[in-house]
Amino acid sequence: MRQLRPHLHFGPSVHPVDVGRLRRAGVTAVLSLQQPGVDLPHAAVERMRRACEPLILFHNLGIHDYDPDAVIDALPAALTVLQELIVGGRVVYLHCSEGINRAPSVALAYLVRGEGIDVDAALAELRTCDSGARPYAAVIDWLRTADARR
16 A cells, blocks of 8 residues: 555555555545456455445446556546545545556546646656556556646
């Protein structure tokens, strides 16, 4: 679990046994990007949802893994949920399966679209936080194009 902002952490998948660690880190919401039935069984998502309640809100917005276009297509919805949680005072843990591509891609998009940070500065900040983060190149390119249209 890497802390990008006081209100935003990102990383790999979490399980019911991780709820105590999330609470100690001050996390009050989880935004999972894992696809139920693909990345993990539907029952595993529900176990995590039950383990989080009532102290940690659990949201699941499944995005197909290894598919940059799926991430780009899901960014509006993911950023809306993330922004609503943060504006609502939540400390969010954003995760995918390994915390390498999808979660860092969405975290990067949050820095650019949510905080208005330049793409290169946001990318440098993300990689300083986690040198293993590999946001999709197509997402970075899309953010550069989207940033230019603002």
